Amino acid sequence: MLIVVLTASVVRADDPVRVLVVDGNGAAGSKKGGDAYYVEAVLKSVKGYGPTVKEAAELESAELKNFPVLFLLNLPELSEKARTNVEGHVKAGGGAAFFLGDRVRAAHYNRHLYRKGEGIFPVQLASQPTDPPKGKEKAEASQPTGPGLMVRDPGHSACADLADASEFFKFLEIGRRFSIVRGKRDQAAGRVQELLALPNEADATDFKEETQKLNRAIPVADERYKDYRAGLERHQWAVRRALVFGKKAWELGDALDGMLEDRGDPKEADKPDLTAFWRKPEVQELGQQVAALRDKTRYADPLVVAAAFGKGRVVACLTSAGGNWNDWADGPASPTFVMLTTNIARYLKGGEEAPAEGKRR
Numbered sequence: 001m002l003i004v005v006l007t008a009s010v011v012r013a014d015d016p017v018r019v020l021v022v023d024g025n026g027a028a029g030s031k032k033g034g035d036a037y038y039v040e041a042v043l044k045s046v047k048g049y050g051p052t053v054k055e056a057a058e059l060e061s062a063e064l065k066n067f068p069v070l071f072l073l074n075l076p077e078l079s080e081k082a083r084t085n086v087e088g089h090v091k092a093g094g095g096a097a098f099f100l101g102d103r104v105r106a107a108h109y110n111r112h113l114y115r116k117g118e119g120i121f122p123v124q125l126a127s128q129p130t131d132p133p134k135g136k137e138k139a140e141a142s143q144p145t146g147p148g149l150m151v152r153d154p155g156h157s158a159c160a161d162l163a164d165a166s167e168f169f170k171f172l173e174i175g176r177r178f179s180i181v182r183g184k185r186d187q188a189a190g191r192v193q194e195l196l197a198l199p200n201e202a203d204a205t206d207f208k209e210e211t212q213k214l215n216r217a218i219p220v221a222d223e224r225y226k227d228y229r230a231g232l233e234r235h236q237w238a239v240r241r242a243l244v245f246g247k248k249a250w251e252l253g254d255a256l257d258g259m260l261e262d263r264g265d266p267k268e269a270d271k272p273d274l275t276a277f278w279r280k281p282e283v284q285e286l287g288q289q290v291a292a293l294r295d296k297t298r299y300a301d302p303l304v305v306a307a308a309f310g311k312g313r314v315v316a317c318l319t320s321a322g323g324n325w326n327d328w329a330d331g332p333a334s335p336t337f338v339m340l341t342t343n344i345a346r347y348l349k350g351g352e353e354a355p356a357e358g359k360r361r
Contacts, residue, residue: 015050016047016048016049016050017048017049017050017068017069017345017349018050018052018066018067018068018069019043019049019050019051019052019067019068019069019070019071019345020051020052020054020058020064020067020069020070020071021036021039021040021043021051021052021053021054021070021071021073022036022053022054022055022056022058022059022070022071022072022073022075023035023036023053023073023074024056024073024074024075024076024101024103024104025074025103026055026056029053029073029074029322030053033322033323033324033330034322035073035074035099035101035320035321035322035324036053036073036321036322037322038321038322038329038330038337038341039051039071039073039099039321039341040053042337042338042341042342043341043342043345045338046342046345049069049345051071052067056075056078056082059072059078059079059082059085059086060079060081060082060085061085062085064085064086064089065089065092065094067094068094068095068348068349069094069095069096069097069345069348069349070086070089070090070094070095070096070097070348071096071097071099071321071345072086072096072097072098072099073099073101073320073321073322074099074100074101074102074103074104074320074321074322074324075098075103075104076103076104076105076108077105077108077109077112078108078112078113080112083112083113083120086120087119087120087309089312090120090309090310090312090313090314091309091310091311091312092310092311092312093310093311093312094312094348095312095313095314095315095347095348095349095350096120096312096313096314096315096348097314097315097316097317097344097345097348098121098314098315098316098317099317099319099320099321100125100129100177100178100316100317100318100319100320101319101320101321101322101324101325102129102176102320102324102325104125104129104178106125106126106127106128106129106178107127109121109125110124110125116183117183120309120314121314121316122191122192122305122306122307122309122314122316123180123181123192123302123305123316123318124180124181124182124183125178125179125180125181125318126178126179126180126181129176129177129178129325130176130177130178130179131176132175132176133175146170146199146201146248146250147166147169147170147199147250148169148170148171148172148199148333149166149169149172149174149196149197149198149199149303150166150169150196150197150198150199150250150298150299151163151166151195151196152194152195152196152197152299152302153193153194153195156193156195156306156347157343157346157347157350158195158304158306158315158340158343158344158346158347159195159196159340159343160339160343161339161343162196162336162339162340162343165335165336165339168332168333168335168336169333169336171331171332171333172326172327172328172331172332172333172336173326173327173331174198174303174319174325174326174328175325175326176319176320176325176326177301177303177318177319177325177326178318178319179301179318180301180302180305180318191307191308192305192306192307193305193306193307194299194302194304194305195302195304195305195306195315196302196303196304196340197299197300197301197302197303198299198300198301198302198303199248199250199253199298199299199300200248200249200250200253200296200297200298200299200300201248201249201250201300202248202249202297202300203247203248203249204242204243204246204247204248204249204251204252204297205243206249207249207252207293207296207297208243210293211239211243211252211256211293211297212243214286214289214290214293215236215239215240217286218232218236218259218286219232219283220232220233220236225277227272228272228274228276228277230269230270230271230272231262231264231270231271231272231274231277232259232274232277234270235255235258235259235262235274236259238255238258238259239252239255239256239259241255242254242255249297249298250297250298250299252297252298253294253295253296253297253298253299254298256290256293256294256297256298257294257298259274259290260274260275260278260287260290260291260294261274261275262274262275263275301318302318303317303318303319304316304317304318304340305318306347312348313347313348313350315344315347315348321341
């Protein structure tokens with residue numbers, strides 16, 4: 001039998017990956033509805049993973065190296081020793097997933113775990129989580145009228161197959177979450193990948209002037225691009241319709257995304273591959289401007305982010321894993337929770353170099 005040697009330990013190649021699950025609610029987290037209950041259930045159902053639920057004190061143990069993957073659920077804070085251990089573990093090639101919740105102390109996370117982008121936590125949190133929905137807001141949330149949640153980076157391994165299951169997100173109810181504070185000069189800028197994001201619910205007309213300017217700049221009349229003219233004109237009109245008849249910014253973002261990502265149909269002359277058009281050097285700057293507007297109009301706050309940390313990887317989900325803040329694990333969208341949790345575990349146990357994955361569409 002093949003034997004793989006890791007540090008001082010001898011591990012069989014077919015042994016399950018050991019996953020340490022730590023819940024800030026202690027034993028209550030392992031009861032139905034708790035964060036650890038759902039994460040453990042998912043990982044037990046996946047071949048190749050062996051989850052173990054422990055108290056937070058386990059994070060101060062020297063045995064942390066025996067768990068390649070950590071799931072840290074709704075922890076109020078980490079002691080200095082626990083933080084040092086977890087950061088050292090991930091820097092050496094381990095992986096850690098944070099799920100937030102009502103026990104999280106944002107000030108501690110920002111000061112000790114984020115540390116202006118130098119710490120293990122990849123984003124700066126708002127000082128307080130969002131307020132729970134009330135009355136009419138709650139009733140409206142139960143009636144799906146939009147995408148609910150958007151896969152921002154479908155090429156990232158943590159998002160594998162989620163785009164194909166995006167219809168489930170329409171029924172996802174996220175009652176509470178943490179927003180992020182975006183920094184331009186901190187160490188995290190550029191290394192954080194936004195994987196799943198909330199749709200931008202702003203008014204589409206807020207972006208009217210900028211959109212019209214870019215839309216007019218599309219060189220549909222240029223003879224050099226006559227082979228792409230039919231597709232470009234069709235999407236120009238789609239963008240105009242989104243401005244006139246659309247209500248939400250994400251609808252405009254969808255129209256812009258269609259212009260950028262339409263691969264056409266080789267059997268139909270009026271449906272050219274526009275991705276080939278946008279790869280032309282002379283229009284790449286314009287394409288980047290359209291993509292920036294697409295991102296701005298389509299996406300609001302991220303809900304799941306990922307980042308490299310040393311040789312390891314970190315994922316942060318800005319809502320809870322259990323039922324305290326959402327119905328993700330046990331509601332109509334639960335298949336996507338299973339997929340995401342499984343994908344996160346696989347991503348976190350990845351190679352030592354932890355290269356940047358995925359490509360923003």
